[in-house]
Amino acid sequence: MSDKDPLQDDRGNKDISITNPSGRGEIPTTLRSGATSKVDGEPFLVGENMTGGYGRGPDILNDCTVAVDRGEIAVIVGPNGAGKSTAMKAIFGMLNMHGGRVVLDGEDISALSPQDRVARGMGFVPQVRNIFPSMTVEENLEMGAFIRRDDFRTTMEQVYDLFPILKEKRRQPAGELSGGQRQQVAVGRALMTQPKVLMLDEPTAGVSPIVMDELFDRIIEVARTGIPILMVEQNARQALEIADKGYVLVTGRNAHTGTGKELLADPEVRRSFLGG
Ligand SMILES: Nc1ncnc2c1ncn2[C@@H]1O[C@H](COP(=O)(O)OP(=O)(O)OP(=O)(O)O)[C@@H](O)[C@H]1O
Ligand SMILES: [Mg+2]
Numbered sequence: 461m462s463d464k465d466p467l468q469d470d471r472g473n474k475d476i477s478i479t480n481p482s483g484r485g486e487i488p489t490t491l492r493s494g495a496t497s498k499v500d501g502e503p504f505l506v507g508e509n510m511t512g513g514y515g516r517g518p519d520i521l522n523d524c525t526v527a528v529d530r531g532e533i534a535v536i537v538g539p540n541g542a543g544k545s546t547a548m549k550a551i552f553g554m555l556n557m558h559g560g561r562v563v564l565d566g567e568d569i570s571a572l573s574p575q576d577r578v579a580r581g582m583g584f585v586p587q588v589r590n591i592f593p594s595m596t597v598e599e600n601l602e603m604g605a606f607i608r609r610d611d612f613r614t615t616m617e618q619v620y621d622l623f624p625i626l627k628e629k630r631r632q633p634a635g636e637l638s639g640g641q642r643q644q645v646a647v648g649r650a651l652m653t654q655p656k657v658l659m660l661d662e663p664t665a666g667v668s669p670i671v672m673d674e675l676f677d678r679i680i681e682v683a684r685t686g687i688p689i690l691m692v693e694q695n696a697r698q699a700l701e702i703a704d705k706g707y708v709l710v711t712g713r714n715a716h717t718g719t720g721k722e723l724l725a726d727p728e729v730r731r732s733f734l735g736g
């Protein structure tokens with residue numbers, strides 16, 4: 461047997477020739493604010509040794525590390541309640557962390573607010589309440605562009621090119637769309653900020669296998685434009701097939717880490733998390 465995984469080769473995004481390793485350009489210095497410090501030799505985005513929880517409650521994350529590098533798709537999987545969403549919220553600055561740090565593009569951004577992280581180039585699609593249901597599709601996309609002072613129409617056209625159904629339905633309230641289409645609105649909204657990295661929490665939740673495949677294809681397409689993607693997925697097997705890097709989290713800790721291919725081949729991961 462060849463050591464090449466056909467799925468990985470077909471669907472992964474290792475083809476550097478079509479990616480833009482430096483991402484979508486620089487954030488203007490006028491948008492930079494808050495205290496950060498330069499860190500070298502780190503992945504593009506890393507939540508490192510994160511420990512913390514909600515309010516005064518117990519720690520949900522325990523020394524948890526997840527990262528994504530340029531040109532890559534990284535996937536976080538694990539059982540319900542493992543802390544996957546909590547890890548994403550921690551990276552986005554929505555958690556009380558008392559250990560660890562978050563580094564984006566060489567800068568320690570642990571002290572920044574979520575708004576400042578968006579300004580630094582973080583796009584985040586949360587697991588729940590990720591669209592404005594009573595607003596039209598187009599208004600949702602416009603809301604996504606809230607931090608921009610320039611003309612965002614080109615970006616909107618790019619979003620419509622990526623998700624043509626959204627252009628068709630642009631005057632409809634987003635809440636009237638199907639589950640898969642609403643997820644497209646949510647991803648489109650995040651893309652409107654021209655992020656340097658995209659974080660997706662369960663982008664395929666509640667959609668049919670066909671729609672899931674389609675969404676994964678669009679996500680790969682986004683990654684190939686040079687935007688690294690860190691995503692949580694319940695469809696672990698399918699997600700690991702397209703993942704350059706995979707993390708299995710259990711009770712807020714790193715249980716297994718490897719390439720998507722390695723994790724898919726790991727007997728313990730298969731037995732415990734992939735149904736054999
Ligand atoms: N806002 C919150 N306040 C307090 N505890 C919370 C909050 N959100 C989540 N938790 C707790 O944190 C733990 C991890 O939850 P989290 O949502 O991160 O898990 P998950 O891995 O994303 O699960 P799922 O697969 O169901 O989405 C759970 O015990 C949960 O009850
Ligand atoms: Mg979750």
